[in-house]
Amino acid sequence: MPRKNASIEFFSAQSVFSNSLSASSLADVYRGGFLDTNRRMAMNNELSERNQLLFTEKYGMGYSLDIADAFLNRFKIRWDAGICQRNLLFTTFTGDAFRLLAFGNQSLKEKELSFSGTRFLDLNFQEFFTGFTAVTETQSGRFSLRLAGSLLNMKSSSDFQIYRGSMFTDSSGNRVSTDISANLRSMPGDTSLHATFFSHRGFGLLGHLSLSYTIKNKVHLAFHANDLGTAIFYRSSVRSIDTSMVYKGFYINTYGLLYNPGYTVDTDSLTRALSRRPGGRYTSYLPSSIIMSAWWKPRDTTWQISLQSTFFPSLSSVAIHQLNLHKTNGAWKYYAGVLQFFGKRYTSTVGACLKIKKTYFFTLDVISPEVLFIPGSTRSVGIRATARCNLPNRIKRKA
């Protein structure tokens, strides 16, 4: 029987990055519940003029299997497939936008509030992926190419963008001046893993490309382009608003006040400015990511240095760079490093990998482990865990 080298893997990863809010604030938001005034004030004090937040979550399982040893006499082909649940939240917002939502406008009277450029993107979907990896050995090294595709079951989505936005409330609260151009495309749904599959809320197709080259087991270069594709959202609504006006409330026509009981009320321009297209559908590109990585292992040592850069071109060009130092010690491999995000923010990463009898492989990465001791100091937190089990590749039959 040929060796199949099958394996099954479970993975779970969660990370959140913010250029302003601390890990403790992010945890408060994540856990939910009631945010009291003191907590919101603390968050407000952390904010800068322009704030960004990226939250990603992914957990699932995959199965892979060697299907060919010498395809075209050169390539070893491996097939993989799996399922995962993914959530992505990206928001960029001004301090004024936060204060307006967090406190209301009553404490913000006589101030010109600006929230132009605010965006809130939230995606929840199930992904069914399958792919083929071709590996070939050359004199200089090993080259691999992976092509994969994913079918998405969209669970919910929301994309709210304010292209132009400002608000001013006068001291008496009798006049609210707004200048706003915004668009909201949303598809409400159930984000629970246990929800119905293929709920016909929307579907998407993604493509993934990975290229890697390992030179004599000492240098490894890799390029990944993930999540290239679009999704169609059904049962969605598209709302847009574009108005510049002073809102003074409804105008009451008082004609004949004393002699004709009743009044007529003319609606203000606020409702005229809103347009809504309910029950529609729209198509949208999903945020793709570009990952470039490299590692270098000096000869005859148990050390290794790795560098990985992740780019999100459609999310305001968010970039995350990670530099790690690895140490192998028997079945264990440890690594620690530094991670840079949102241009100016840095944090630490640690991780470990355990290999048991070439059958079980466990990996655990933690971003900002210091959050356990100093929650307010870091603006990121993340954890990634994988567990892989190599399945036996022989079938024994008892005579």
Add this chain to the structure above:
Amino acid sequence: MVTGKLFTFYRCWPCLLLFLWISCKREPLRWDTKWSAPIAYGRAGVRQIIPDTLLSIKNGGEVFLAWKGRLGASGSSDVFVLPDTTVSKFFSSGLFTFTAPPGTSLFGSSEDFSFNTGARLSKIVLKTGKLRYVIKNRVKGNILFTYKLPFATKNGSVLTINRPIPAGNANNPSAISGVLDMTGYAIMMKGKMGDRFNAIASEYDVQLDPNGQAVVIAPSDSVLVSFSFENMVPEYAKGYFGQNMLKLEGNSPVTLFKNLSCEDFQLNDVTMKLTLNNAMGADIACRIKKIAAINSKNGTEVPLQHFLVNNQFQLSRAREVPYQIQSRTFAINAGNSNIADLISGLPTSLSYSIEAALNPLGNISASNDFLVSPRVFDADISIEIPMRLGLKNLAYSTGDANGNLSPENATNFKFSVSENDVAKSNGATLLLKFINDFPMEMRFEPVFFDKDNKPLAFTFLQAPAAKTLFVMRSAVPGPDGRVITPATSDIQCQMTKLDLQQLTKAVKMGYRIYLNSIDAQGKYHLWYDDYKIDFSISARLNYEMELR
């Protein structure tokens, strides 16, 4: 037995633990926010408070209340009548039997018939009228029947009925009937000789069919005709109308003070004009027996005291060519009457009794009295009140005549906030701002009704606080009586969450408005047409936001 394990899923159980973490649902994120938002605004000037039909602005901008109404009116039926009248004729050969050749005129007649009108009419022009006829033929041959009113014309044509009637017999007459519309006919009522009154000349002719056979006419052969003049209403009439007595009596409603009541209503001045109109070509001697102001809410009646009352005066006849009504107008003011007492009682109607004697001097017009319908004799009244009123709790309400608020006259109301949003709010503060130019304080008391017409209870509308909550202060005029600086009133109304929930159930709003214009010195001031009330309503709301 298969002992090999193609799929050792169970060996991977530690891995499953990682698969399931963070898949549990998280609590939604909630927090309290406070919002200020404008709700409504508006302006009420003089023209918004007082309808144009009741408003009069003088050259200096002074505001007057003006009301006009008709006390009563007489019609043509009060002067004379054109009763429904039926004229029947029976034609026969008498005792003779003869053979008539075709075309023979068997019977004929030319005579006047009279109307009992109560006057001496020489001419009428009909606004409406019908001439209904039935003709029965007992002659044993076809006949031609002709009926003519030689002095009844329309557009130059004489009123004529010309009908063929088939042969009949004594036992079985043939009959025809018809209706002629007499609208627009001018009828001379002086008879065929022109020397009578109320008489219309008529001509009959019964002729054998010229194209038929000769017929033997027996004594039993006859023709019976019946003409009924019905529903005649004159558009114009001429003659002598006699010396009838026209009476205008009744109650004329006064809408000026509709739905108003007042503890103390002081008038600085008021002018009433009584105009008597004689639209007839006949002299009238008038006597005003009574004019009184009645307030049906409190049952008071105040009679007018003025030299007009119970004195007789003449009203000349109208002119016929060109047509011109003769009128006499009498000014009644506080200086020559007790009109202020009448008006300060906020009357709901005016009771009146006016007698008008026709032709007090007899037939001086030689029977040339005329009448052009529909006006005959009527009385108009107008009241003008300067808006310098001393008001103490002048109340206007959407309630019944006794001021009890009921849902029948209430205004439709809708609080356009969802119950879900109300559930997330923790109450609200309603802020009302009034900038008032008027030298008048206003107090507002609302009542809300649900879909079952039951009043809803609110914490902010509980007595006695409700009576002092919505109060707009009076502006203070300067030494010249004009307001320069308006009065600003800021009102805060605290509404609990329960109040907001109650408000979502309201479908109607009734209200009482109380006006007070007497200042501390006992003075009250005139309104000017540039006075206004600017108002704005905003809210401060505590709202719980939720993010799932």
